[in-house]
């Protein structure tokens with residue numbers, strides 16, 4: 635059942651790619667397993683799924699300890715600076731960097747582990763007050779600062795969380811803006827920064843996001859079913 639859901643999402647991604655002439659191999663489907671038990675993750679793992687997303691540091695660290703070490707864990711939720719140390723050696727990619735201070739903390743923790751941390755800049759394209767993320771026009775200055783000050787951080791791309799809308803077409807403009815921003819960034823040649831990751835699209839709107847250039851989609855509900863936060 636779970637794997638069928640996963641397959642269905644993947645087929646939709648392939649079709650979205652076909653519609654716009656993209657190669658599906660450019661797209662990574664991240665199975666967002668937050669609040670879901672290890673058994674469900676294992677079920678997908680046994681069918682070959684390796685990319686999972688979590689939004690809480692503690693939950694990711696707990697799952698990391700007991701599940702196979704070749705899982706690629708994506709931290710997709712807001713990250714507090716005092717918690718960076720718990721995931722620095724566990725997350726393959728931190729999707730939610732939106733300040734220089736957070737990047738500096740990631741930088742110093744990565745240095746302690748003698749590694750370079752891959753990050754995405756979270757952009758609040760929709761300018762929703764309740765959301766984290768840097769404003770569109772502040773993104774390039776932030777990338778300039780991080781790339782000049784943080785030698786153990788590699789900026790791989792951009793991430794956005796689009797609003798929940800009844801018609802996914804309403805979010806097309808948001809995805810388009812993030813894609814355009816990535817082109818602008820690459821055109822500026824900032825300290826060798828090349829952004830090739832666009833993390834955008836969730837259960838509700840991933841097909842539109844793929845049509846607009848997403849290279850990573852973060853899908854939870856359409857794979858694992860509804861989440862119950864009151865367990």
Ligand SMILES: *Cc1c(COP(=O)(O)O)cnc(C)c1O
Pocket residue numbers: 666668689710711795836837838852853854855856
């Ligand atoms: C929960 C979450 C998702 C997945 O949302 P669904 O609507 O369940 O697909 C994607 N991205 C982030 C940042 C999330 O927190």
